[in-house]
Amino acid sequence: MTTYTLEKTLRTDAPVSAKVSAVANMFGLGLDRAKTLNIIERCNIDIKPGQVVYITGASGAGKSLLLKLIHQQTPEALNLDDVEISHGCPLVDCFVNPLDETLQWLSWAGMSDAFAILRRPEELSDGQRYRFRLAMALARKPVMICIDEFCATLDRITAAVVAHNVRKFADRFNTTFVIATSHDDLLEDLDPDVIVVKHLGSRTDVYCPHRGRQEGFKKA
Numbered sequence: 001m002t003t004y005t006l007e008k009t010l011r012t013d014a015p016v017s018a019k020v021s022a023v024a025n026m027f028g029l030g031l032d033r034a035k036t037l038n039i040i041e042r043c044n045i046d047i048k049p050g051q052v053v054y055i056t057g058a059s060g061a062g063k064s065l066l067l068k069l070i071h072q073q074t075p076e077a078l079n080l081d082d083v084e085i086s087h088g089c090p091l092v093d094c095f096v097n098p099l100d101e102t103l104q105w106l107s108w109a110g111m112s113d114a115f116a117i118l119r120r121p122e123e124l125s126d127g128q129r130y131r132f133r134l135a136m137a138l139a140r141k142p143v144m145i146c147i148d149e150f151c152a153t154l155d156r157i158t159a160a161v162v163a164h165n166v167r168k169f170a171d172r173f174n175t176t177f178v179i180a181t182s183h184d185d186l187l188e189d190l191d192p193d194v195i196v197v198k199h200l201g202s203r204t205d206v207y208c209p210h211r212g213r214q215e216g217f218k219k220a
Contacts, residue, residue: 001048003045004044004069004070005042005044006042006066007040007041008040008065009036009038039062039065041204045194045196046194047070047194051177051193052170052176053193053194053196054192054196055067056184058199067146067180071178074144076144077142078144078145080133080146083133085136087120090119090120091106091117092106095139103117105136106135108135108165109162110131111128111132127153127154131154134147138175147177147180150186151186156185159183159186160185164190191211193209194207
């Protein structure tokens with residue numbers, strides 16, 4: 001198990017006006033005399049290998065920043081946005097794996113349509129490219145995969161399938177997934193081990209629900 005200590009402050013040289021101070025106090029951001037803005041007050045998150053960590057909260061609350069801080073503390077982590085995809089050849093030829101393994105990785109990412117996997121990446125829709133990039137990441141079987149805006153470009157049925165497969169992949173290959181999303185409709189399919197709620201202020205709450213018991217969780 002790894003304990004991540006997360007904290008973020010922002011120093012500014014901008015003048016602190018009465019309105020700036022009022023807004024900071026309104027949202028509990030703790031703007032002090034040194035003009036240091038407390039974005040994320042210190043919190044600890046314990047993550048074990050093979051767990052699914054679900055970071056949620058309102059848009060603009062700081063979910064992506066939390067994800068980035070975890071990624072920075074895990075050198076071997078793979079960020080989905082950094083996965084490069086090849087162009088100019090069909091999807092099945094973009095993998096170095098044998099065909100049966102290639103089809104398996106694509107299937108894990110929710111791509112089982114023969115018409116799609118025989119096309120080139122540049123011919124895919126945004127949602128298909130997202131799943132193709134995920135398949136490329138899964139094929140590496142990394143220690144950790146960090147995913148921001150999880151399944152945001154997918155229709156919700158496809159997103160649920162991918163979320164369910166991510167949970168199974170984590171259990172089977174012991175890969176840790178750290179996922180940030182403002183959607184709460186995938187909670188049951190992801191069945192996360194750790195739920196991190198980033199509030200609009202600097203506060204962050206961490207929950208460790210029992211597997212299969214997330215249905216009662218309500219996003220703050």
